[in-house]
Amino acid sequence: MTTDNSRLLYERARQVTPGGVNSPVRSMRQVRPYPLFAERGEGAYVYDADGNRYVDLLCSWGPLILGHGHPAVVGAIKEQAERALTFGIASRLEVELAELLTSALPAVDELRFVSSGTEATMSAIRLARAFTGRDLIIKFAGCYHGHVDALLARAGSGAALSALPVSPGVPGKVAEDTIVLPYNDLGAIEQAFRERGDRIAAVIVEPIAANMGVVPPVEGYLVGLRRVTREHGALLIFDEVITGFRVGFSGAQGMFGLDPDLTCLGKVIGGGLPVGAYGGRREIMERIAPQGDVYQAGTLSGSPIAMAAGLAQLSELARDPEAYRRLRELGLTLEREMREAAAAAGVACTVQGAPGLLSAFFCEGPVRDQADTERNQIARYRAFWQSMAESGVLLPPAANEAIFPSLALGDTELEIIRGALPAAFRAAASAD
């Protein structure tokens, strides 16, 4: 497999863009000397700049739940493009997509569209602080909520609850208002609320963590978060940017029967275009301007093209009552195949997932929080990734990330994956 065109593009790109990419993980540094550059996608496949074809198990980190170039989505985009690209005033498709989302998600009465998941979490936090009149935010180590200053925080040392910035440029003072706790540890949350409960505005959580690899909540954890936040008058924010319309049509909140105060959305709801949204209880959402006093705005928010793409994608999912069952089975099939191939190669590998999502960790399991993910052997993942790519399967180009199957996967593609796994796990077994 040659990737010379990707290398040439990378050489040009790094002259004009930091690291040659527009989002760090695209550098593929963990698994390759330089990034692959994509050229086009078609159904279950993505092609790189050298014409190599891969079964796409990344799917743009989740949005492409129907695969590449689904005719309903592309058709809707084309049709809308002919009408108008953007108005800067209200338009019908914003209403239609908002109606669809609020009727699908039990905990969302009203929502506001933004252009990315980051904007959604940033705005939800501002709103939670305004609504409660408090400043502190709790997040969990290993959960990712976009590159919001307050959420680029890691636990401070010792017993100090105040977090430290993860990145230069995030003021220490901003991180100080964030408390970072281990995921899946209800005791830690109860203690934080005992100590500072009257100052905590919100707890933000991925109800199924998928940004440290897939780490499902342990039994009772989310119910516990709901109870503790309610007891102390703090808001519970579900970041469903990944889980929304992936684990099922009503998101993780529907799956677990829980009612977060606010919900953040992105990825699947935009059909592959840049869309985010935050929503929740009416009483809270009505604090947003112009109804209320909390400012938040966006020139291209509710972009008609993006709304059309999202509507088309979600309508496809709504139309096919089998869609989510099929996606879940695809995920389970991949989990099983990976476990079997890992066992046959004699390599320690923990495969865990949630509906429509899965991960392979090169360590003993279970993986329940970020500390556990540190046992994942990245050298093994690198060897595994490279072998899969050589066999024509594109996986997330970093360890501790989720695999995103799409509904475009059919028997042919499963056969390609099945055929690729044994050599990849053998490569992993001999990489140290």
Ligand SMILES: *Cc1c(COP(=O)(O)O)cnc(C)c1O
């Ligand atoms: C991707 C992601 C975000 C950030 O979304 P962007 O569109 O990349 O800004 C936020 N939360 C979660 C859970 C995500 O997976």
